[in-house]
Amino acid sequence: MIRLAGVGKRYGRGDFVLHDVDLTVEPGHVVGILGSNGSGKSTLLRIMAGVSHATTGTLTGTPRIGYLPDRFPAGQRMGARAYLRHMARIHGLADLSVIDPLLERLALVGGPTAPLRTLSKGNAQKVGLAQAVMVRPDLLILDEPWSGLDVGTHAILGELVAETRARGASVVFTDHRPQVVHDHADVVHLMNEGRLTAESAEPTTRIVLRGGGSGWAGEPGVRHAVVEGTQVVLTVEIAAVDAVLVRALKDGWSVREVAPCSP
Numbered sequence: 001m002i003r004l005a006g007v008g009k010r011y012g013r014g015d016f017v018l019h020d021v022d023l024t025v026e027p028g029h030v031v032g033i034l035g036s037n038g039s040g041k042s043t044l045l046r047i048m049a050g051v052s053h054a055t056t057g058t059l060t061g062t063p064r065i066g067y068l069p070d071r072f073p074a075g076q077r078m079g080a081r082a083y084l085r086h087m088a089r090i091h092g093l094a095d096l097s098v099i100d101p102l103l104e105r106l107a108l109v110g111g112p113t114a115p116l117r118t119l120s121k122g123n124a125q126k127v128g129l130a131q132a133v134m135v136r137p138d139l140l141i142l143d144e145p146w147s148g149l150d151v152g153t154h155a156i157l158g159e160l161v162a163e164t165r166a167r168g169a170s171v172v173f174t175d176h177r178p179q180v181v182h183d184h185a186d187v188v189h190l191m192n193e194g195r196l197t198a199e200s201a202e203p204t205t206r207i208v209l210r211g212g213g214s215g216w217a218g219e220p221g222v223r224h225a226v227v228e229g230t231q232v233v234l235t236v237e238i239a240a241v242d243a244v245l246v247r248a249l250k251d252g253w254s255v256r257e258v259a260p261c262s263p
């Protein structure tokens with residue numbers, strides 16, 4: 001459906017922010033990309049969506065794409081319905097009757113005629129989601145959708161993802177929280193400083209630490225380290241759990257939780 005091989009990206013003359021990314025998205029799969037802020041997730045999705053070009057490597061496949069960017073540009077006077085109709089025509093969509101039910105389902109506050117620029121970030125994201133799904137894409141690309149949308153819409157988002165998969169199309173989404181990615185993805189990839197790796201199916205342990213000193217990225221056996229407020233949440237290979245706990249206690253961290261996590 002879509003295949004990336006050796007994809008790298010640098011902005012201007014800066015350092016590479018994506019390195020040698022290989023990724024194949026099969027039909028009917030939901031692919032979750034887990035990575036912390038600045039790791040390169042949005043850059044990768046922009047390349048897949050065709051709004052940014054890879055500096056190196058190749059992309060093959062020409063699926064019909066629906067794309068929800070990390071920040072949906074909504075500074076316009078147009079209302080949601082008018083905007084979506086406009087976008088539908090650009091995409092060559094003949095049937096505009098899907099738009100109103102979609103906006104109703106997403107419970108757009110202010111209704112379909114409220115100017116986009118008056119919408120809150122969460123509501124603007126709903127319009128962004130509507131423009132991405134209304135084209136019935138072969139590949140639905142969603143940049144941190146569970147963070148941008150208000151909690152009330154999370155269940156609808158889950159349904160839209162499931163419906164997309166059920167009709168044999170694919171979804172690629174990002175998030176920085178392991179739980180969110182594991183809850184919704186069939187296949188998980190980890191993005192770390194611009195490098196993408198498939199997550200191993202080996203079971204892991206979730207360790208939550210508070211306080212303490214030095215960072216955890218790159219520590220042996222630590223698949224992922226996410227800072228959440230004053231805590232850091234580690235996803236650790238089972239063989240490394242004892243060593244990580246010993247290091248944490250030596251470094252002054254307080255252990256808040258140790259629990260199995262199932263990918």
Ligand SMILES: Nc1ncnc2c1ncn2[C@@H]1O[C@H](COP(=O)(O)OP(=O)(O)OP(=O)(O)O)[C@@H](O)[C@H]1O
Pocket residue numbers: 011017035036037038039040041042043044070
């Ligand atoms: N348009 C740009 N010009 C220059 N550098 C950029 C641009 N967009 C992103 N970057 C840099 O590329 C790196 C990866 O950013 P990217 O937004 O892809 O990461 P991310 O994982 O999506 O993070 P976030 O969740 O914070 O959006 C960062 O160092 C960022 O500063």
